Amino acid sequence: xxxxxRPELSLALIMSGMVVLIVVISIFLxxxxxxxxxxxxxxxxxxxxxxxxxxxxxxxxxxxxxxxSLIMEEIQNGISxxxxxxxxxxxxxxxxxxxxxxDESGRLTGCWAGEYELKKSVAKNLSYxxxxxxxxxxxxxxxxxxxxxxxxxxxxxxxxxxxxxNSGEWVRISLDIRFSEIANYMDGVxxxxxxxxxxxxxxxxxxxxxxxxxxxxxxxxxxxxxxQLLADGSHTESNVIYTIRSLENCDWRIVxxxxxxxxxxxxxxxxxxxxxxxxxxxxxxxxxxxxVFARIFSNPVKILVKAMGKFEENxxxxxxxxxxxxxxxxxxxxxxxxxxxxxxxxxxxxxxEEVFLRKTELNALxxxxxxxxxxxxxDSVSWMCEEGRNKxxxxxxxxxxxxxxxxxxKGHDLIPIEKELQHAECYLQIQKFRxxxxxxxxxxxxxxxxxxxxxxxxxxxxxxNAIYHGLDRMVDEGAILIRIFWEGKxxxxxxxDNGIGMTPQQCEDILQIxxxxxKVSGDQIGIGIKNVHDRIRIYFGEPxxxxxxxxxxxxxxxxxxxxxxxxxxx
Amino acid sequence: MRARRAIxxxxxxxxxxxxxxxxxxxxxxxxALVSKTTTNxxxxxxxxxxxxxxxxxNLALTMDGPENEKNYVAQNKLVEKAVADGAEAIVxxxxxxxxxxxxxxxxVKKGVKIxxxxxxxxxxxxxxxxxxxxxxxxxxxxxxxxxxEEGVLNIGIVNIDKNTENGQQREQGFRDEIAKDMRVAMxxxxxxxEGEEEALEKTKQLLLDYPGINVLVGLNEWTGLGISDAVxxxxxxxxxxxxxxxxxxxxxxxLESGEVDALIVQNSFAMGYLGIESAYxxxxxxxxxxxxxxxxxxxxxxxxxxxxxxxxxxMFD
Numbered sequence: 001x002x003x004x005x006r007p008e009l010s011l012a013l014i015m016s017g018m019v020v021l022i023v024v025i026s027i028f029l030x031x032x033x034x035x036x037x038x039x040x041x042x043x044x045x046x047x048x049x050x051x052x053x054x055x056x057x058x059x060x061x062x063x064x065x066x067x068x069s070l071i072m073e074e075i076q077n078g079i080s081x082x083x084x085x086x087x088x089x090x091x092x093x094x095x096x097x098x099x100x101x102x103d104e105s106g107r108l109t110g111c112w113a114g115e116y117e118l119k120k121s122v123a124k125n126l127s128y129x130x131x132x133x134x135x136x137x138x139x140x141x142x143x144x145x146x147x148x149x150x151x152x153x154x155x156x157x158x159x160x161x162x163x164x165x166n167s168g169e170w171v172r173i174s175l176d177i178r179f180s181e182i183a184n185y186m187d188g189v190x191x192x193x194x195x196x197x198x199x200x201x202x203x204x205x206x207x208x209x210x211x212x213x214x215x216x217x218x219x220x221x222x223x224x225x226x227x228q229l230l231a232d233g234s235h236t237e238s239n240v241i242y243t244i245r246s247l248e249n250c251d252w253r254i255v256x257x258x259x260x261x262x263x264x265x266x267x268x269x270x271x272x273x274x275x276x277x278x279x280x281x282x283x284x285x286x287x288x289x290x291x292v293f294a295r296i297f298s299n300p301v302k303i304l305v306k307a308m309g310k311f312e313e314n315x316x317x318x319x320x321x322x323x324x325x326x327x328x329x330x331x332x333x334x335x336x337x338x339x340x341x342x343x344x345x346x347x348x349x350x351x352x353e354e355v356f357l358r359k360t361e362l363n364a365l366x367x368x369x370x371x372x373x374x375x376x377x378x379d380s381v382s383w384m385c386e387e388g389r390n391k392x393x394x395x396x397x398x399x400x401x402x403x404x405x406x407x408x409x410k411g412h413d414l415i416p417i418e419k420e421l422q423h424a425e426c427y428l429q430i431q432k433f434r435x436x437x438x439x440x441x442x443x444x445x446x447x448x449x450x451x452x453x454x455x456x457x458x459x460x461x462x463x464x465n466a467i468y469h470g471l472d473r474m475v476d477e478g479a480i481l482i483r484i485f486w487e488g489k490x491x492x493x494x495x496x497d498n499g500i501g502m503t504p505q506q507c508e509d510i511l512q513i514x515x516x517x518x519k520v521s522g523d524q525i526g527i528g529i530k531n532v533h534d535r536i537r538i539y540f541g542e543p544x545x546x547x548x549x550x551x552x553x554x555x556x557x558x559x560x561x562x563x564x565x566x567x568x569x570x
Numbered sequence: 571m572r573a574r575r576a577i578x579x580x581x582x583x584x585x586x587x588x589x590x591x592x593x594x595x596x597x598x599x600x601x602a603l604v605s606k607t608t609t610n611x612x613x614x615x616x617x618x619x620x621x622x623x624x625x626x627x628n629l630a631l632t633m634d635g636p637e638n639e640k641n642y643v644a645q646n647k648l649v650e651k652a653v654a655d656g657a658e659a660i661v662x663x664x665x666x667x668x669x670x671x672x673x674x675x676x677x678v679k680k681g682v683k684i685x686x687x688x689x690x691x692x693x694x695x696x697x698x699x700x701x702x703x704x705x706x707x708x709x710x711x712x713x714x715x716x717x718x719e720e721g722v723l724n725i726g727i728v729n730i731d732k733n734t735e736n737g738q739q740r741e742q743g744f745r746d747e748i749a750k751d752m753r754v755a756m757x758x759x760x761x762x763x764e765g766e767e768e769a770l771e772k773t774k775q776l777l778l779d780y781p782g783i784n785v786l787v788g789l790n791e792w793t794g795l796g797i798s799d800a801v802x803x804x805x806x807x808x809x810x811x812x813x814x815x816x817x818x819x820x821x822x823x824x825l826e827s828g829e830v831d832a833l834i835v836q837n838s839f840a841m842g843y844l845g846i847e848s849a850y851x852x853x854x855x856x857x858x859x860x861x862x863x864x865x866x867x868x869x870x871x872x873x874x875x876x877x878x879x880x881x882x883x884x885m886f887d
Contacts, residue, residue, distance in 0.1 A: 216881035
């Protein structure tokens with residue numbers, strides 16, 4: 001019973017919890033797998049498109065630098081041919097800001113710059129590059145301000161190369177190139193949604209960046225220090241894919257930047273939102289289904305459990321009303337119903353069998369009384385007849401007849417106390433004749449008790465015992481007192497004699513020791529008393545029955561206690 | 571059956587959610603920039619920065635300002651017009667610290683977010699202030715002025731309108747810092763309100779009134795230009811140390827040729843960019859720091875072609 005008070009998880013709660021758990025786990029698993037695949041494919045496609053774009057950019061820029069080196073060659077050829085005017089060149093190439101020439105000591109020897117006016121004194125010539133003398137490579141500077149002209153400060157890169165002139169001297173030719181052409185092209189290159197590409201040199205200086213201004217004004221940063229260390233190819237760093245490719249004809253490197261997470265995190269966020277909605281929905285449906293489940297399964301089960309508890313407490317009077325619900329519950333309920341009916345049938349049968357057994361036993365007990373008494377009485381009657389005491393013989397036979405009539409009592413077990421008393425008196429009268437008035441008897445009965453019922457043949461065994469075992473061996477005249485009176489709600493019958501009495505041990509033995517054992521011991525005292533005691537106990541249970549009070553050489557008192565029972569009450 | 575219905579319901583809900591998530595974004599959000607004026611290089615760079623940010627964050631942007639830095643009435647009208655046109659945020663630089671306060675309060679009341687760049691307005695409703703630490707800029711100008719090698723420093727300041735907050739801050743910074751130099755004999759201030767020509771005239775008058783002046787300081791772009799014009803006109807380049815503000819090409823030229831000796835260059839491009847970016851962040855529901863200071867750089871003839879100074883001094887176009 002205690003089990004029921006322990007805090008328990010209801011079935012419905014467990015079910016909803018499990019549903020939620022399973023759904024959550026499966027969603028997360030599906031999400032993880034899906035996202036993993038998705039992210040990988042996104043990354044791969046991003047890398048592919050980035051590499052393609054960068055390849056294209058590299059090709060274009062390479063073409064541009066090739067073009068520049070062609071121009072450089074052209075200038076060199078012009079110089080070796082003594083031609084010293086490059087104004088036409090400047091007209092056709094608006095991206096060339098200025099062509100400057102320096103002698104071996106670095107002195108400015110020539111300058112072509114279209115409309116721009118050369119400063120009278122140049123504070124710092126940024127277009128002059130220190131390169132190894134006689135270098136035939138295309139040397140490209142970092143971006144710098146054109147510092148040669150009055151009031152004009154365009155950003156340029158300088159490309160420098162040495163050339164031998166006819167006199168055998170080296171001249172250094174510098175081309176200042178503005179970004180316009182590269183810029184126009186680079187600004188238009190997109191990689192993915194927000195990807196872009198820029199040019200840096202091998203030292204990590206940004207040559208051209210679509211957001212150069214933001215970099216210069218430190219609003220944005222490009223981590224070229226780490227990029228510079230990376231080899232050509234694609235590198236993924238914290239969700240940003242860098243694709244780097246070096247140009248062959250100069251030390252420029254093209255860097256493509258596209259962020260994976262812009263594309264992917266947007267999707268992730270969207271999916272997460274969906275997932276959140278899904279989870280909410282699952283929780284909702286789980287709680288609803290939990291409620292529904294409780295109603296259609298859990299509640300009937302609870303009712304069943306309660307019914308079982310009641311059945312446990314009181315199996316006999318339990319009334320089972322079938323529980324409605326799902327087929328499983330209905331099956332349970334049906335089975336339980338059948339079980340209840342079967343159990344109750346069984347219990348009833350066992351009880352009936354027990355009662356039948358007891359009755360059989362009782363009948364056997366009752367029938368044990370008679371033979372000796374009957375034999376002795378008939379013997380007495382025979383003697384009377386022989387002696388011609390016809391009157392006495394007639395009284396004796398009549399009394400005996402009455403005795404037997406009452407003891408049979410149409411087969412009833414219970415008879416009015418009045419009858420029982422008559423029975424006892426008949427027996428006393430017969431015995432008094434037989435013992436030739438060796439004893440006297442008296443009866444004190446409360447008249448109000450007489451209409452109540454008692455087991456038949458209760459007093460007779462007591463009296464028999466008093467006569468045979470109490471008075472028989474006495475020298476003095478014996479006396480037997482029968483009293484019937486109320487004690488509380490019970491009726492008490494007492495049979496008292498003034499015979500030899502018994503030891504307390506004997507008194508106890510009479511009621512305790514079973515017949516079988518007694519037969520072994522050969523002690524016949526009190527078989528009748530024990531029978532009566534057993535019968536009362538079978539009929540009325542405790543505390544009814546017999547109590548014996550006895551004192552040696554004083555007498556014995558047998559007290560019978562029975563409930564007050566009216567006709568038909570049992 | 572119940573389960574199947576629940577699943578169907580769930581799917582329907584997801585499709586609804588998905589449709590909502592894929593719905594086209596609402597039309598572009600409108601941010602207005604109201605500057606002190608539209609003409610000078612400083613504001614040109616601010617506009618350039620603002621444009622870059624507006625493109626980057628896909629914002630509708632209008633930029634306008636009165637014809638000179640005196641006309642706060644016109645500036646207030648521009649603010650009111652932006653509010654009426656449905657600007658969700660206004661990036662603002664006040665000509666007059668107090669005179670625009672009421673207009674700004676009104677705009678805030680209508681739910682418009684205000685971000686101040688460059689010069690402050692007397693309002694506690696400003697979401698974020700972005701720009702030069704003007705006091706520090708004044709100090710920097712003072713340090714440049716102390717570079718004058720004369721034994722006695724007679725300093726003339728040409729400042730903008732007295733009601734303009736950033737000019738006052740710069741002058742305060744300048745005066746506090748220059749006071750540390752024992753050589754300073756005099757610091758005189760004149761205020762020019764309308765522009766370059768007025769600054770030129772005021773400088774000439776100042777030089778007439780105080781012929782001993784050997785340090786001239788212009789606390790913004792056009793006062794600097796006015797001073798350099800005057801110095802050029804009067805041939806005082808050798809005699810006078812001139813400290814000016816910002817990177818107007820004319821000033822750069824005069825820095826090279828000697829009329830100007832030091833330039834305090836503000837990061838005007840960043841002001842414009844950050845102003846618009848901050849507006850975008852605000853509209854997105856983000857939070858901003860109370861103040862964002864943009865860089866200032868001291869440029870002299872000696873360092874003007876240094877790699878880092880080039881980047882600050884010359885616009886990349």
